[in-house]
Every structure is written in C-alpha cells, then in structure tokens.
Amino acid sequence: MKTATCILAAAAALSLASVGAAAFAQAAPESESAKASMIGGGAGDADGAFVSPFRFSEPDGAKLYKRVCAGCHMGDAKGAKGAGFYPALAGNPNLESAAYPAYVVLHGMHGMPGFAGMMSDEQIAGVVNYVRTNFGNSYSDPITAEEVKAAR
Numbered sequence: 001m002k003t004a005t006c007i008l009a010a011a012a013a014l015s016l017a018s019v020g021a022a023a024f025a026q027a028a029p030e031s032e033s034a035k036a037s038m039i040g041g042g043a044g045d046a047d048g049a050f051v052s053p054f055r056f057s058e059p060d061g062a063k064l065y066k067r068v069c070a071g072c073h074m075g076d077a078k079g080a081k082g083a084g085f086y087p088a089l090a091g092n093p094n095l096e097s098a099a100y101p102a103y104v105v106l107h108g109m110h111g112m113p114g115f116a117g118m119m120s121d122e123q124i125a126g127v128v129n130y131v132r133t134n135f136g137n138s139y140s141d142p143i144t145a146e147e148v149k150a151a152r
Contacts, residue, residue, distance in 0.1 A: 061127040077134070105127065129142045
C-alpha cells in the first residue's frame with residue numbers, strides 16, 4: 001500500500017509541475033524582440049492577462065476586478081459561501097476607508113492572498129477605487145498610487 005501511495009504522490013507532483021511549466025512556457029517570449037516588447041507592456045499570454053507569469057497587466061481597476069477579484073467575490077461583488085467564505089464587497093461599510101481595502105489587497109487577509117508582488121501601486125489603487133465606487137458603494141475619496149506605495 002505504501003508503494004501505491006508513493007506512486008500516486010509522485011504522479012500528482014509531476015502533473016502539477018507540468019501544469020506550472022506549461023503556464024510559464026505560454027507566457028514566456030520566444031525571441032529577444034518579444035521579450036523587449038513584453039518589458040515595455042506587451043500582450044503577455046494569449047488574452048493579455050500577464051506581462052510575465054507573475055504579474056497582472058490589466059491597465060485599470062474594472063478589468064482587474066473582472067479578471068482577479070470576481071473569481072471569489074463574484075461578478076456582482078455579492079460574495080459567496082461554499083468551499084470557503086468570500087465576503088461581499090457590494091455595499092460593504094468596511095470600504096469606507098480606502099486604506100483598509102488597499103491593505104487587504106496588498107497583504108491578504110484570512111484566506112485571501114496578498115497581491116503586492118503581482119500588481120503595481122497604480123493597479124492596486126485602481127481596483128480599490130473601482131470597488132469603492134461601484135456595486136452600491138459610493139466612496140468618492142480615491143486612494144492614490146503613492147498612498148498604496150506607502151502601505152507596502
């Protein structure tokens with residue numbers, strides 16, 4: 001029985017490694033000119049999701065929300081319960097202070113990962129400002145990229 005378990009564990013590890021390698025290869029440029037264009041803000045993968053395998057390239061908060069946040073908080077920002085708990089962002093009074101959601105996006109909280117390494121200060125400010133002015137939220141004092149940088 002131990003041999004079968006070891007074989008299954010090894011197969012699972014190889015499968016995960018191949019998925020990771022495929023994702024990295026998909027985003028990796030094939031030529032030096034492609035690398036140069038990606039550094040300057042190229043397309044990333046087929047639909048422009050990543051500049052590199054580890055950074056989002058969406059230029060504004062609405063696109064970042066739809067690509068990154070909606071997967072857990074849902075497209076309508078009403079959150080979800082099931083395999084986990086994903087709090088609603090719609091009509092959420094915790095968003096009153098822009099510093100709070102910026103901190104959470106940067107560093108994570110509870111089960112949510114931090115995105116400090118995957119998003120620029122401008123992107124984090126953009127997605128925080130988008131959520132704070134949509135989904136029934138009407139907080140009109142935007143956070144700036146400089147304020148996000150200070151919170152890193």
